[in-house]
Amino acid sequence: MARWKATIAYDGSGFSGWQEQPGKRTVQGELEKGLTKLHKGENKKVFASGRTDADVHARGQVVHFDSSLQIPSARWPRAFDSVLPRDMQMVSVEHVNDHFHARYDAEAKEYRYLLHVGSTRDLFQRHYVHHVFAHAFDHEAVQRSLQPLVGTHDFSAFCANNTNVASKVRTLNAVSYMQVGEGEWCFRFNGNGFLYNMARIIVGTAIDIGMRRLDAEDMNRILHARDRRQAGMTAPGRGLYLWNVQYGP
Amino acid sequence: MARWKATIAYDGSGFSGWQEQPGKRTVQGELEKGLTKLHKGENKKVFASGRTDADVHARGQVVHFDSSLQIPSARWPRAFDSVLPRDMQMVSVEHVNDHFHARYDAEAKEYRYLLHVGSTRDLFQRHYVHHVFAHAFDHEAVQRSLQPLVGTHDFSAFCANNTNVASKVRTLNAVSYMQVGEGEWCFRFNGNGFLYNMARIIVGTAIDIGMRRLDAEDMNRILHARDRRQAGMTAPGRGLYLWNVQYGP
Structure with missing residues (x-):
């Protein structure tokens, strides 16, 4: 029996999220x-670096599983190709030691969020980008607002209510917001851990700032208020991508 | 009663093509x-510039319909928004004279075909681009091969068998092939009319040329042989877009 670490991509639009649920099509279930x-x-089980919600995509989700099959690393993706649905893809598979754990050994994760701002939405992007109808949008204010989030903070303000965790302190190593296409902008969040809906609530608050319903300085104020009610809406899952998961050497 | 010309976009991946068929979800049916x-x-009917097949997309399909509703042009798209599914979009609507006909008055059409060439496919593009697995692909040969197609020719070689039309002579005003992204290439075909599967069979033959199963010069030879069996496979519908339809002044 050997342990394998697998990096997978999936299109979240056809799944009811990661976690297995009776009668629902989930990423874990299909995998x-x-x-x-x-x-x-x-009967085989997989263990992921963490869950993703309905509509949320992954470019680099990481899972581990045990197998007694004698398949070389380079051949695993093709083996999966024959048994996985078309909206999932095995990016790479590598042999790891028996103690490796996709969730507990993760040191950092990167999430990205794609936003399209303009007066017309692109039909072909409807599952992959969150469209904000706006003629004017203050991208510079959004950029400025994000900087105070970098570092170690209690992120209670950006955590879904009724989330039961011991501590809401997390560290964001880097946050950025940049243009990636015509009217298309990308948030990047790199952190040691993310609370439930954390990236999506930060994005929702940033959208309020872009729309000038809030000032750039309000992000910092809300962070320190630690009050979910002061932050913006939870941005929809369709714009969010689990981009990669980082492990130690 | 007034006649309206409407330009619509749709994502072909969820439809069994344009034409209404009992028990199938079609673009015409939903519209x-x-x-x-x-x-x-x-009960309302729409008339399109032409049909599109299953999986084939449209950025600028044109239809006409008659209506006694008093809706200004600029308001029609929003009215449609409330009754159309999310994979269709009304781009624009304009008032035309009672004799306008979306099919008979069309003077030219542009089709585009998106190809991705490389050793890995992009999961998120699986419905929108045709992926060709290849390490080497002769794009320059493809470019060269297309030039003899411009002009007025009998396109029998690039027409699905068992197509019953009076004449297979059509005029291509322009054909091009250019890079539009990393590993992504786009064919453009502008012509006064297209035979059944014509663009897709030309693309299938061009892929054979890119893969060096055929020479660039074979395109011209096949065109003049007027024999469907000498041309390549019909490329899949998912890469094809009806880009726009042109009408006289």
């Missing part, structure tokens, strides 16, 4: 179904 | 359903 098929019916 | 809803149940 385990495929893996079980490769193992000729032997 | 007429929406229009009928706007007319409080009065």
Whole structure:
């Protein structure tokens, strides 16, 4: 039996999120179904770096699983190709030691959020970008507002209510907001951990700043108020991508 | 009663093509359903510039319809927004004279075909680009091969078998092939009319040339042979876009 670390991409629009739920099509469910098929019916489990919600995409989700199949690393992606649905893709697979854990060993994660701002939405991007109808949008204010978030803070203001965790202190290593296309902008969040809906609530608040419903300085004020009610709406899942997960050497 | 010319976009991946078919979700079916809803149940028909097949997209399909509703041009798109599914979009609507016909008055059409060439496919583009697995691809040969197609020719070689039309002579006003992104290439075909599968068979033949299964010069030879069997495969619908339809002044 060997342990494998697998990096997978998926299009979140066809899934009810990561976690297995009876009667729902989930990423975990489809992945385990495929893996079980490769193992000729032997029930297989996968463990992810963390869950993603409905509509949320991944370019570099990481999971681990154990297998007694003798498949070289480079051949695994093709093996998965034959058993996974078309909206999931195995990016790479590598052999790791038996103690590796996709969730507990993760040191940092990067999330990206794609925003399109303008007076017309692009039909073909409807599952992949969050469109904000606006003629005027203060991108510079958004950029400025994000800087106070870098560092170690209690992020209670940007955490979904009724989230039960011991501590809401997290560290954001880097946050940026830049133009990536015509009317298209990208938020990047690199952090040691993310609270439930944290990236999406920060983006929702940033949209209020871009629309001038809030000032750039309000982001910092809201952070320190630690009050979810002062922050903006939770931005929709469709713009969010789990971009990669970083592990130690 | 007034006649309206409407320009619509749709994502072909969720439709069984344009034409209404019992039990199938089609573009025409959804559009007429929406229009009928706007007319409080009065049965409405739309007439398109031409059909598109399953998986084929449109950025600028044109249709006409008659209506007694008193809606100004600029308000029509929003009216449609409330009754059309999310994978269709009304781009613009304008009032035309009662003799306008979306099909018979069309003077030219532009089709585009998006190709991605490389060793890995992009999961998020799977419905929108045709991916060709290749390490080497002769783009320059493809470019060269297309030039003899410009002009007025009998395009029998690039027409699906069992197509029953009086004449297979058509005029291509312009054909081009250029890079539009990393590994992404776009064919453009502007012509006065297109035979069934014509753009897709030309693209399929061009792919054979890019893969060096055929020479650039074979395109011209195949054109003049007028024999469908000598041309390449019909490229998949997912890469094809009806880009616009041109009408006289």
